[in-house]
Amino acid sequence: MTVDGRPPPGGAGEELLDLAPCGYVVMDTGGRILSSNREFERMVGYGGTEPASGDRSLASLLPAGARIFLETRLWPMLELEGAVREIALDLVRTDGSRIPVLFNAVVGPDRDGAPTTIRAVFMETTERHRYEQDLLAATTAAEAARVEANRLSEILQQTFVPPPPPAIPDLRVAATYRPAGDGTVVGGDFYDFFRVDPTHWMIALGDVRGKGVEAAAVTSFVRHTVRALAIEDPDPARVLAMVNRALLEHDTDRYCTLVLASLQRGSRGWDIQLSLAGHAPALVRAAGGEVSELGVPGTALGVREDPTFHTVRRRLGTETVTLYTDGVTDAREGGEFFGEQRLRTLIGSSRHDPASITDGIASTVLRYQGGDASDDIAVVTFQGAEDH
Amino acid sequence: MSFAVRLNATVRGLRDAQAIVFIHGYGCGQEVWRHVAPEFEADHQVVLIDLPGTDGADGSAYDPARHSSLLGYRDDLISLMDELDLRSAVLVGHSVSAMIVALVQIERPDLVDRLVLAAPSPRYIDDAPYVGGFSTADIDDLLALMNRNHLGWQEPLAEMVAGAGSPQIKGELVELFCRMRPTVAAQFAELTFRGDNRADLVEITTPTLVLQCRDDVVAPLTVGRYVADAVAGSELRIIETRGHCPQLSAPGETTSAIRDFLARPPHRVAGR
Numbered sequence: 040m041t042v043d044g045r046p047p048p049g050g051a052g053e054e055l056l057d058l059a060p061c062g063y064v065v066m067d068t069g070g071r072i073l074s075s076n077r078e079f080e081r082m083v084g085y086g087g088t089e090p091a092s093g094d095r096s097l098a099s100l101l102p103a104g105a106r107i108f109l110e111t112r113l114w115p116m117l118e119l120e121g122a123v124r125e126i127a128l129d130l131v132r133t134d135g136s137r138i139p140v141l142f143n144a145v146v147g148p149d150r151d152g153a154p155t156t157i158r159a160v161f162m163e164t165t166e167r168h169r170y171e172q173d174l175l176a177a178t179t180a181a182e183a184a185r186v187e188a189n190r191l192s193e194i195l196q197q198t199f200v201p202p203p204p205p206a207i208p209d210l211r212v213a214a215t216y217r218p219a220g221d222g223t224v225v226g227g228d229f230y231d232f233f234r235v236d237p238t239h240w241m242i243a244l245g246d247v248r249g250k251g252v253e254a255a256a257v258t259s260f261v262r263h264t265v266r267a268l269a270i271e272d273p274d275p276a277r278v279l280a281m282v283n284r285a286l287l288e289h290d291t292d293r294y295c296t297l298v299l300a301s302l303q304r305g306s307r308g309w310d311i312q313l314s315l316a317g318h319a320p321a322l323v324r325a326a327g328g329e330v331s332e333l334g335v336p337g338t339a340l341g342v343r344e345d346p347t348f349h350t351v352r353r354r355l356g357t358e359t360v361t362l363y364t365d366g367v368t369d370a371r372e373g374g375e376f377f378g379e380q381r382l383r384t385l386i387g388s389s390r391h392d393p394a395s396i397t398d399g400i401a402s403t404v405l406r407y408q409g410g411d412a413s414d415d416i417a418v419v420t421f422q423g424a425e426d427h
Numbered sequence: 428m429s430f431a432v433r434l435n436a437t438v439r440g441l442r443d444a445q446a447i448v449f450i451h452g453y454g455c456g457q458e459v460w461r462h463v464a465p466e467f468e469a470d471h472q473v474v475l476i477d478l479p480g481t482d483g484a485d486g487s488a489y490d491p492a493r494h495s496s497l498l499g500y501r502d503d504l505i506s507l508m509d510e511l512d513l514r515s516a517v518l519v520g521h522s523v524s525a526m527i528v529a530l531v532q533i534e535r536p537d538l539v540d541r542l543v544l545a546a547p548s549p550r551y552i553d554d555a556p557y558v559g560g561f562s563t564a565d566i567d568d569l570l571a572l573m574n575r576n577h578l579g580w581q582e583p584l585a586e587m588v589a590g591a592g593s594p595q596i597k598g599e600l601v602e603l604f605c606r607m608r609p610t611v612a613a614q615f616a617e618l619t620f621r622g623d624n625r626a627d628l629v630e631i632t633t634p635t636l637v638l639q640c641r642d643d644v645v646a647p648l649t650v651g652r653y654v655a656d657a658v659a660g661s662e663l664r665i666i667e668t669r670g671h672c673p674q675l676s677a678p679g680e681t682t683s684a685i686r687d688f689l690a691r692p693p694h695r696v697a698g699r
Contacts (some may be wrong), residue, residue: 069642069669069676097670098644103561104568107620110645110671111454111522116605118675119458127575175574222517237689 049233062161068146070097075154082140082163095318098160100130102137113144117157121146127171130161131411153208192252196225199235199255200242201417206234207240209304213393215401218368219250219412227293228364228413229300232270235402238304242271244419245297245318257293261286261340265299275299276348277315279337283316284355286341294341298334298362301356302421309355309423314342319368319379322361322386330383332421333360359422360391363400366414370404377407393420432509433488434476435482438511440468445540446513448474452522453619455605456483459521462678463685474511478524479503480611497523497618501530501613508538515540517689522546522646523619525654526627535628542631543685545638546671547654548646549624557625560647566620570613571614577609591595601603618647636688638673638681644672662688 056063062079072095099105116123120147127251129137144159204212220227227247243265247257264285268278296317303310317339320332370377389396397420444629447467449460457475460518467473477483493499520528532539635658639651655663664684667675
């Protein structure tokens with residue numbers, strides 16, 4: 040093609056194609072090679088001196104496995120779309136070695152305008168192919184690492200999933216824990232029940248900020264510190280003050296909210312002492328369904344050198360007490376939070392027993408989020424047994 | 428979700444006439460029948476589907492466990508036929524789907540009046556003295572090659588870059604044929620090219636047409652003869668064309684071969 044009528048500098052017609060630095064072939068729609076240029080013959084191993092065999096098809100120049108790919112995928116795509124592009128293939132050379140190429144082909148009209156010929160170019164990609172192999176190996180390794188990390192995280196998650204609460208004489212208890220998302224990420228919510236002496240139990244429920252292995256490690260640290268300290272001095276506010284100091288000294292910038300309740304069994308039922316550290320108050324449901332708060336706001340753990348914690352005391356009758364993490368109230372549907380008001384209404388309209396309240400909260404909140412929990416949820420409800 | 432929706436079923440042609448169901452083979456979707464299927468609309472109810480895992484089928488249709496065997500595909504097809512209330516139909520299966528339609532006929536003879544097996548191969552890997560045309564290493568090669576050519580599917584890398592479900596990527600996938608999710612394509616290729624359905628062929632109990640391409644490197648003439656010999660009372664018809672997809676390379680001849688077969692009296696004399 041010229042602009043001024045003179046022959047183009049690179050040659051014209053057959054010469055132009057013959058000298059092109061890419062393999063070029065014309066095939067019939069059955070894949071039989073009708074003509075090819077010099078570079079193509081070099082690729083497949085003919086020096087340009089020996090004549091190529093007269094009846095060659097593209098399939099005959101491919102490894103057997105690739106013929107299946109050609110026949111089941113590439114020819115139908117060519118037929119249906121008129122072109123295939125950037126297909127990575129290996130051509131088999133006359134000496135049996137393979138040469139990686141990129142292959143583009145179009146179905147083109149012949150001189151009569153009928154779509155009976157296929158024009159194809161082949162670009163040698165020996166170097167690129169090595170790079171591609173490296174990339175493929177790296178991708179495969181990355182995928183394997185991701186699968187392994189998820190597996191470890193799930194194992195860790197299961198390790199940190201709080202066990203079912205122990206049987207506590209004269210106390211009815213129901214607890215639930217639902218991890219966020221698909222359960223592959225370790226969350227920071229936890230609860231714990233432990234005995235200080237035969238008539239004295241502690242219940243802790245908390246939320247370490249963040250997710251993942253580091254949050255899980257802090258969760259473990261807080262749980263065990265609370266246990267150790269409460270054996271010595273079960274006053275919740277004083278325990279929280281010491282946990283706060285321990286956490287400030289701990290090499291982490293994670294903080295933690297916690298509600299800690301001490302339950303002392305007396306001759307006339309249970310006495311509860313409860314303290315809050317940056318955590319939502321407990322919700323108390325009276326037998327008639329009225330819901331009220333229990334607890335005085337306190338400082339989150341691991342934040343300040345001079346925190347304030349208050350222990351509130353109360354004699355428990357027939358009411359239920361519910362502790363929960365903010366995965367409940369912060370659950371979202373679209374932009375709207377589940378919120379404390381919905382939670383109070385839910386508890387107020389529930390049956391008056393710990394299992395109904397706990398299960399009702401977990402299932403309602405999960406449903407509210409369309410089954411896809413964005414945060415962990417931990418809920419504990421307890422109630423003095425009625426028969427004393 | 429109904430099976431018709433899951434399998435992207437297209438129903439055309441003459442209602443209440445005998446149904447003819449075309450099932451595409453490995454590599455493409457129902458679009459491969461576009462030159463042949465319309466030829467039957469005047470006197471048949473024509474049904475086309477996309478097998479689970481292809482771009483046309485619903486994403487939820489593919490279940491790696493269910494579809495780890497051709498029986499999963501068979502059961503999908505049976506469910507679809509029950510749902511559409513298709514009885515005594517003609518099933519036309521291409522390539523691996525020739526085996527799927529055979530399995531349907533064996534399991535539920537009431538659903539199938541006649542079978543057309545287009546470019547069938549009950550086993551691709553040689554098993555002396557049986558010649559399938561390929562070695563185990565060839566199939567390994569094929570799977571490695573597929574891994575290098577995702578043919579328009581850009582996940583997961585492109586999705587990681589552009590963000591999952593980005594409209595740009597979705598847009599590029601519109602109106603492209605022969606697309607399969609790479610993981611599905613690999614599993615389906617394993618199933619297709621490493622499978623062995625030779626023992627099933629003798630169980631077929633309905634008039635069967637074997638359509639064989641003259642020059643097909645995937646399912647060669649010897650394999651077509653093997654199939655025709657194994658299926659009692661079957662008829663072998665050789666299409667004078669090259670390649671593995673006679674419905675694309677020789678649609679006219681393929682259509683008349685099926686038409687001739689359907690025009691014959693239903694019960695042929697046993698023993699060829």
